Amino acid sequence: MTGIMPLDDVRVLDLSRYTSGPFCTRVLGDYGADVIKVEQPGTGDPARALPPFYEDEPGLERSGLFLFLNTNKRSVTLDLKTERGREIALQLAASSQVVIENFAPGTLDRLGLGFDALREVNPAIVLTSISNFGQTGPYRDWQGTDLTLLAMGNMQGYGDPDYEPLKTAGHHATYYPGYVAALATSMGLMSAEFTGEGEHLDISIFETHTHSVDGRLGRLLAYQHNGRLVGRAGMAGAIGSGIFPCADGYFGLNAGAGLVQRMIRMVGREDLLEHPDWSTVAELSRAERAIEFQGILIPWLLERTKEEVRSECERFGVLGGPLNTIDDLFQDQNFQAREFFQEIDHPTTGPVQYPGFHAVLHRDEPMPERQRAPLLGEHTDEVLAELGVEPGEVEALRASGVV
Amino acid sequence: MTSPSSGNGRLPLEGIRIVDFTVVWAGPYGTMQLADWGAEIIRVESVHHFAPQTRGLIARPPDEFAENSANQGGGYPDDLLGDRPWNRGPYFNNHGRNKRSVTLHLGTPEGQAALDRLIENSDGLIENNLPPNIEKQGITWERVSAVNPQMVMLRVPAFGLEGPYRGYRTWGNHMEALLGHPVLRSYPQLSLDYAPMAVPSDAASGIGGALAFVMGLRQRRKTGEGLMIEAATAENFVPFLGDFIMDYSMNGRVHERLGNTHPTMAPHNVYPCWGTDRWIAIAVRSEDEWARLCKVMHQLHLEDDPRFATMESRHEHRDALDARIAEWTAIKDAYWVMERLQIEGVPAGVAMHERDALENRQLGARDFWRTISHPEAGTQRHVGPLWRTTGNNPGSARHAPRLGEDNEYVYKEVMGYSDEEYADFERAGHIGMDYDPSVA
Numbered sequence: 157m158t159g160i161m162p163l164d165d166v167r168v169l170d171l172s173r174y175t176s177g178p179f180c181t182r183v184l185g186d187y188g189a190d191v192i193k194v195e196q197p198g199t200g201d202p203a204r205a206l207p208p209f210y211e212d213e214p215g216l217e218r219s220g221l222f223l224f225l226n227t228n229k230r231s232v233t234l235d236l237k238t239e240r241g242r243e244i245a246l247q248l249a250a251s252s253q254v255v256i257e258n259f260a261p262g263t264l265d266r267l268g269l270g271f272d273a274l275r276e277v278n279p280a281i282v283l284t285s286i287s288n289f290g291q292t293g294p295y296r297d298w299q300g301t302d303l304t305l306l307a308m309g310n311m312q313g314y315g316d317p318d319y320e321p322l323k324t325a326g327h328h329a330t331y332y333p334g335y336v337a338a339l340a341t342s343m344g345l346m347s348a349e350f351t352g353e354g355e356h357l358d359i360s361i362f363e364t365h366t367h368s369v370d371g372r373l374g375r376l377l378a379y380q381h382n383g384r385l386v387g388r389a390g391m392a393g394a395i396g397s398g399i400f401p402c403a404d405g406y407f408g409l410n411a412g413a414g415l416v417q418r419m420i421r422m423v424g425r426e427d428l429l430e431h432p433d434w435s436t437v438a439e440l441s442r443a444e445r446a447i448e449f450q451g452i453l454i455p456w457l458l459e460r461t462k463e464e465v466r467s468e469c470e471r472f473g474v475l476g477g478p479l480n481t482i483d484d485l486f487q488d489q490n491f492q493a494r495e496f497f498q499e500i501d502h503p504t505t506g507p508v509q510y511p512g513f514h515a516v517l518h519r520d521e522p523m524p525e526r527q528r529a530p531l532l533g534e535h536t537d538e539v540l541a542e543l544g545v546e547p548g549e550v551e552a553l554r555a556s557g558v559v
Numbered sequence: 560m561t562s563p564s565s566g567n568g569r570l571p572l573e574g575i576r577i578v579d580f581t582v583v584w585a586g587p588y589g590t591m592q593l594a595d596w597g598a599e600i601i602r603v604e605s606v607h608h609f610a611p612q613t614r615g616l617i618a619r620p621p622d623e624f625a626e627n628s629a630n631q632g633g634g635y636p637d638d639l640l641g642d643r644p645w646n647r648g649p650y651f652n653n654h655g656r657n658k659r660s661v662t663l664h665l666g667t668p669e670g671q672a673a674l675d676r677l678i679e680n681s682d683g684l685i686e687n688n689l690p691p692n693i694e695k696q697g698i699t700w701e702r703v704s705a706v707n708p709q710m711v712m713l714r715v716p717a718f719g720l721e722g723p724y725r726g727y728r729t730w731g732n733h734m735e736a737l738l739g740h741p742v743l744r745s746y747p748q749l750s751l752d753y754a755p756m757a758v759p760s761d762a763a764s765g766i767g768g769a770l771a772f773v774m775g776l777r778q779r780r781k782t783g784e785g786l787m788i789e790a791a792t793a794e795n796f797v798p799f800l801g802d803f804i805m806d807y808s809m810n811g812r813v814h815e816r817l818g819n820t821h822p823t824m825a826p827h828n829v830y831p832c833w834g835t836d837r838w839i840a841i842a843v844r845s846e847d848e849w850a851r852l853c854k855v856m857h858q859l860h861l862e863d864d865p866r867f868a869t870m871e872s873r874h875e876h877r878d879a880l881d882a883r884i885a886e887w888t889a890i891k892d893a894y895w896v897m898e899r900l901q902i903e904g905v906p907a908g909v910a911m912h913e914r915d916a917l918e919n920r921q922l923g924a925r926d927f928w929r930t931i932s933h934p935e936a937g938t939q940r941h942v943g944p945l946w947r948t949t950g951n952n953p954g955s956a957r958h959a960p961r962l963g964e965d966n967e968y969v970y971k972e973v974m975g976y977s978d979e980e981y982a983d984f985e986r987a988g989h990i991g992m993d994y995d996p997s998v999a
Contacts, residue, residue, distance in 0.1 A: 162774040208806035220805030295921040304908035307840035325743035343571040355950035369588040374650035378634025379913035477733025509808040515771040515790035
């Protein structure tokens with residue numbers, strides 16, 4: 157028994173493709189929703205054609221990106237451009253509480269599956285749309301990718317002041333708006349369940365990055381306070397702050413005048429704290445003091461491995477962390493002890509490790525096991541049968557390419 | 560779509576009261592979303608303790624701090640700290656909007672009794688502190704559920720409530736370094752001491768925490784019982800590296816220093832434009848987009864260069880390609896390049912700085928900004944709610960609470976103390992709008 161899950165009474169009709177929408181429905185699936193993923197017959201979600209591939213060989217059932225994004229979903233192939241395909245989608249919407257899509261704005265309306273059409277068959281439906289710039293406005297139809305949308309959002313603050321701005325790794329820039337979409341959907345559901353009326357939620361990828369707490373939010377106010385652009389000034393100027401070499405790699409540290417005392421103790425120089433040059437916030441805020449301290453800190457770091465430094469940081473309450481690679485992460489003692497990574501079997505790859513849950517419900521029953529990503533159209537017969545479509549018709553639809 | 564500022568109906572979380580022990584950025588960003596959409600968030604603070612990096616880096620910074628950049632703990636209005644710097648910092652005054660602040664000294668029996676009253680009269684409690692520290696203050700599921708079994712409690716530790724790193728204190732950037740993100744995204748051409756120590760995992764933690772809390776509310780409705788949810792910031796963020804996790808677990812491959820490169824696309828980078836620190840991001844997904852980019856950059860005749868004939872060969876020669884494109888962009892206005900390429904349907908975006916965002920016509924047309932006046936920090940435009948709905952959207956926002964601003968309301972109306980009892984709390988040093996002089 158896995159027990160009740162927050163969304164186990166919710167069906168999600170997932171019309172989304174690529175990364176942002178599938179990340180959203182993956183999370184809703186983790187919380188127990190029945191996610192029905194509609195894919196184009198033959199080719200499926202275009203993410204099936206994106207790397208990394210198992211053994212580096214492309215194939216519909218070999219994309220690690222797709223496998224990661226589509227756990228806990230049922231795959232139904234359906235050509236939404238056909239009349240019967242559209243009817244079946246509307247039937248699915250009638251028995252769902254949520255529809256998620258990330259087509260270019262206007263596409264859903266053109267398919268005859270826009271909010272008004274959905275509301276006609278299901279007045280309480282929550283439709284969540286994720287798009288580059290939102291469903292309205294002068295940029296509505298502009299093109300975007302992870303790189304260009306993050307650039308417009310908050311990339312200007314990421315990186316070194318003497319070099320170009322840096323994007324976040326991989327597909328973070330579209331996963332994140334997908335995560336926002338999951339939050340929006342959860343609130344839309346709360347409202348729809350209270351009022352009995354559905355809602356259309358509009359998530360703009362550009363806006364989610366403009367909103368981000370890290371790169372943007374405080375700096376937008378600070379600019380209005382003092383008229384200065386922050387650019388890529390990091391925290392590295394402050395005393396005891398920056399990325400420094402250690403015995404087996406690099407280690408990131410932060411202190412500043414308010415917290416450096418602990419770091420001074422960590423490196424065994426508590427004697428300095430008695431000295432007037434090192435005992436006031438004003439003195440410790442001076443740039444030359446920060447440089448002087450590096451001369452003490454770096455030799456100490458070079459005698460210790462990342463894990464030794466990390467462990468000392470923990471002991472002294474110093475803020476810092478090792479610059480790891482993904483293989484370090486897999487071997488990390490904390491992630492191992494918590495059994496974070498999950499092994500999921502799949503006909504192509506066999507059992508491989510996936511990232512675990514974002515959040516865990518604390519209770520006696522364990523979290524439900526994740527189901528592997530579906531093969532293309534794996535659940536077409538099952539889902540159409542649930543809708544009451546006769547097996548004979550399913551065969552005919554298959555022959556004519558509708559499913 | 561309806562204009563967001565037009566709506567003033569019932570918001571999804573109206574009637575939900577949350578006790579908020581969040582600190583720094585990630586936790587407060589999560590409760591900001593809940594507050595934006597109608598929850599009553601009561602921040603529990605103390606005049607005897609300053610939570611670092613929440614209402615500024617330290618309570619009473621030296622004057623020169625005011626001019627530091629926002630991420631170095633500065634960015635104060637008019638470069639002045641004012642009498643109460645803790646009410647003037649740019650981060651708190653943004654994510655604190657729509658929340659309330661009460662001061663309470665948990666190190667006393669009457670402070671703990673007051674917290675019990677607050678828990679009795681609330682639906683949820685959210686915290687993102689170092690687990691041993693917050694537990695020492697009596698904030699545990701055992702206590703919270705004993706006082707109010709209907710509570711939804713969300714805990715957001717860095718690495719986990721249990722496990723070897725339970726007591727390992729970090730900021731988001733160190734946590735993210737341990738997960739491998741800075742090494743993945745670092746500059747291909749530079750040593751790792753140039754790795755970006757930025758913290759997208761904080762925003763992700765805020766969103767994940769808010770989502771987990773709403774899920775908890777729905778779970779409570781279904782089961783009739785409260786519950787505790789744990790959303791460790793580190794575990795919340797690892798899935799954002801999902802494709803790298805899969806490449807490692809499927810193929811044993813370890814990526815590093817990818818910068819702005821893409822596994823297949825070229826061009827795919829940011830290019831310098833006319834002016835100081837101005838950049839344009841350009842990404843080409845297909846041969847068709849390449850042809851249209853070449854049309855705009857016709858002076859370069861790149862379409863005739865066999866090295867750039869296919870996506871694969873462009874990717875192979877991407878350094879040479881980037882250098883040619885950069886020659887072209889360097890003498891051009893970033894906005895001209897963006898508008899010109901977007902007309903052709905080529906993905907291009909200016910790396911926008913603060914003023915760009917505030918003046919952006921898309922954000923303006925979508926009514927993105929909210930003007931908020933703060934009694935000690937003046938009037939500014941803030942980012943609006945994170946999404947729009949055809950249902951009820953948040954209307955105007957209340958300014959971030961000054962320390963202890965809502966003491967009377969919370970003690971009397973929420974906890975139900977009388978005027979006399981409130982006066983007792985005042986005499987005992989719980990109530991105040993200034994940190995105790997002993998607080999640094």
